Amino acid sequence: MKHITQLLAAAAVSMAIALPAHAETTLTVHYPMPGFFKDVMDTISKKFMEENPDIKIQFASPSATYEEGIQTILRQVGTSEMPDITFIGLNRLRMLDERDVAVDLGPLVQKDGNMGEQGFSDTILKLAQVKGKQVGLAFATSNPIMYYNADLVKAAGGDPENPPKTWDEVIALGGKIKALGNGVDGIDFRWQGDDWMFSALLFGAGGKMLSDDESKVAFNGPEGQKAVEVLHRLVTEGGMPVFTKAAGEQAFAAGKVGFEFQTTGALRNTIKNVGNKFDLRTAKIPLIDPVNGRLPTGGNAVVILTHDAAKQDAAWKFAKFAAGPYGASVVVPGTGYVPNNELAAKSADYLGDFYKQNPLFQAGLSQMPVMIPWYAFPGSNGVKVTQTIVDNLSRIVDQSAEPKEALDDAAADVEGMLPRS
Numbered sequence: 001m002k003h004i005t006q007l008l009a010a011a012a013v014s015m016a017i018a019l020p021a022h023a024e025t026t027l028t029v030h031y032p033m034p035g036f037f038k039d040v041m042d043t044i045s046k047k048f049m050e051e052n053p054d055i056k057i058q059f060a061s062p063s064a065t066y067e068e069g070i071q072t073i074l075r076q077v078g079t080s081e082m083p084d085i086t087f088i089g090l091n092r093l094r095m096l097d098e099r100d101v102a103v104d105l106g107p108l109v110q111k112d113g114n115m116g117e118q119g120f121s122d123t124i125l126k127l128a129q130v131k132g133k134q135v136g137l138a139f140a141t142s143n144p145i146m147y148y149n150a151d152l153v154k155a156a157g158g159d160p161e162n163p164p165k166t167w168d169e170v171i172a173l174g175g176k177i178k179a180l181g182n183g184v185d186g187i188d189f190r191w192q193g194d195d196w197m198f199s200a201l202l203f204g205a206g207g208k209m210l211s212d213d214e215s216k217v218a219f220n221g222p223e224g225q226k227a228v229e230v231l232h233r234l235v236t237e238g239g240m241p242v243f244t245k246a247a248g249e250q251a252f253a254a255g256k257v258g259f260e261f262q263t264t265g266a267l268r269n270t271i272k273n274v275g276n277k278f279d280l281r282t283a284k285i286p287l288i289d290p291v292n293g294r295l296p297t298g299g300n301a302v303v304i305l306t307h308d309a310a311k312q313d314a315a316w317k318f319a320k321f322a323a324g325p326y327g328a329s330v331v332v333p334g335t336g337y338v339p340n341n342e343l344a345a346k347s348a349d350y351l352g353d354f355y356k357q358n359p360l361f362q363a364g365l366s367q368m369p370v371m372i373p374w375y376a377f378p379g380s381n382g383v384k385v386t387q388t389i390v391d392n393l394s395r396i397v398d399q400s401a402e403p404k405e406a407l408d409d410a411a412a413d414v415e416g417m418l419p420r421s
Contacts, residue, residue: 025314030060030083032069032300036265037087037140038062040334048321055314066300067383070095073305077101084306085315087139090127090299091194094376097130103304105134108316119325119343127340127373128301136301137323138340140331142265143295143371144190144200145363146170146286150279152177152184152258163283167230170259170286171238177258178239186239188248190262191231191397195389196374197261199296200285201227206292209375215418219389220411226288228403231396242398253277261285263298264364267336271360282363287370295367296374299337325350338364379419388413 029045031037045057060081063069066089074095076082088096096102109115115125120137128136150160156176164170174186191197195209202209207223210216218224234240239258243251252260253273260270267282274280287293302322304315321327328344329351331337344350345365355362377385392410395401401409 024054024056025310026056026058027085027306027311027314027318028058028060028083029085029087029318030062030069030073031087032063032066032089034062034064036335040140040330043330043334044322044327047326048318051321052314052317055317057318066092073101074099082305084304084308084311085318086303086305087300088136088303090138090141090297090301091196091374091376091382093128093135093301093303094130094378095382096303097133097135098378101305102135103307103312105136105304105316105319108312109134112320118320119328119341119345120320120323121342123369123371124340124342127297127371129373130376136303137319138297138299139302139323139327140265140299140335140337141340141371142263142298142337143364143367144197144261144285144298145264145267145367146283147252147260147262147267147270148281148283149252149255149258150281151255152180152278155180156258160279160281163281165284165286167233167286167288171230171233174234174238174240174258183256185241185251185257186259187234188243188252188257188260188262189231189234189240190245190248190260191393192245192390195386196263196296196298198227198231198389198393199375200261201230201288203296203372204286204293205288206294209377210418214378217411217415217418219414220407223288224407224411225404228393228396228407230288231393232403235397235399240397249273263336264361265298265335265337267360267364268334269336280360282360284363284367294370294372297371298374299340329354332361333358336361336364338368377414377418379417381417381419385414385417388417 031041049057060083063072070088070092073086124138127138148163153160156173158173164173178186202219202224205223205226209219211218251257255278302319306312306315323340325341325344328339328341332339332351339345339351389410392406395406396403
């Protein structure tokens with residue numbers, strides 16, 4: 001009996017030597033907005049683990065919004081609860097960088113040496129940079145587009161095959177749609193909630209939020225004045241009522257609004273909500289300055305937090321996979337965001353055929369060359385600054401203040417909120 005036991009023990013040792021050890025690295029991943037991203041994250045992580053069996057992905061409890069997400073991460077810094085990877089709103093990457101929380105991906109990008117071949121062009125990499133530092137990789141990216149009701153456009157004398165290309169044309173046709181009566185409004189412009197759509201007008205005019213040294217407000221310059229004048233005219237000439245965000249979306253989906261201007265990230269839900277009620281179309285959003293105009297990039301980036309060397313290698317693999325061509329091929333059809341990876345956008349293996357078969361998604365894709373980062377204000381008052389801008393936009397829309405008055409008031413208030421050296 002003793003002899004048999006010794007043989008079994010020897011066999012066990014022999015097998016242990018013959019079989020390679022299987023070391024598994026577990027990464028904890030946090031993400032926001034599960035209503036948008038749960039299915040997407042589940043699909044991407046499953047595929048990643050199939051291709052990387054030595055790496056396990058487990059998810060921390062997701063956050064309801066980008067704002068809750070950044071607050072959660074900042075609370076967890078230095079604790080055992082902090083995840084290895086997180087997905088952060090592009091306009092909140094600066095907060096992580098100023099607090100030196102995120103891992104600098106620059107050395108990893110340089111070590112890879114072929115990011116362009118993987119679909120990460122310099123333009124795409126810059127979307128998740130803060131003052132030249134690679135804080136993350138853009139994961140789900142969006143830009144503002146024009147949605148329109150082709151039936152109302154035609155009824156008002158417009159040509160659905162040739163939608164407006166300037167704000168003057170939008171406003172004129174919006175006014176004609178409003179004149180159709182029967183409870184129909186001309187335009188809905190999603191100005192509520194944050195400064196993103198104001199940025200679309202400001203950047204579209206070639207303007208910027210602050211001076212180059214970020215010591216003074218710049219959004220009240222000539223470009224900003226053009227931006228708020230367009231917003232004013234959307235109301236006074238284009239037939240735009242005082243909508244809440246939800247009310248505007250519901251009215252458009254019900255066929256009661258001619259034009260809607262908001263994120264391409266809402267496209268999948270808009271298609272679903274419109275159904276067969278009318279002929280839905282999309283097009284580029286007009287730029288006040290067609291030559292120098294740019295558009296803000298919405299969405300989030302994947303950020304590495306762990307400083308453990310082994311986990312960093314695994315985290316870098318996952319970050320590139322999630323933000324890479326496969327990840328983009330899951331995000332775009334599942335949400336409406338534009339691909340943050342050029343290989344995914346061009347290759348028939350990923351999204352090439354998708355865009356041919358789904359023309360409504362092409363508007364956002366076509367605007368990728370003019371996308372620039374969503375501006376993040378410096379210091380600790382970023383949220384207050386954003387709300388101040390929104391509050392003054394509200395005064396323009398409800399016509400309780402003239403455009404220049406509201407813009408100057410916003411500038412004066414924001415000036416006092418900027419950090420002082």
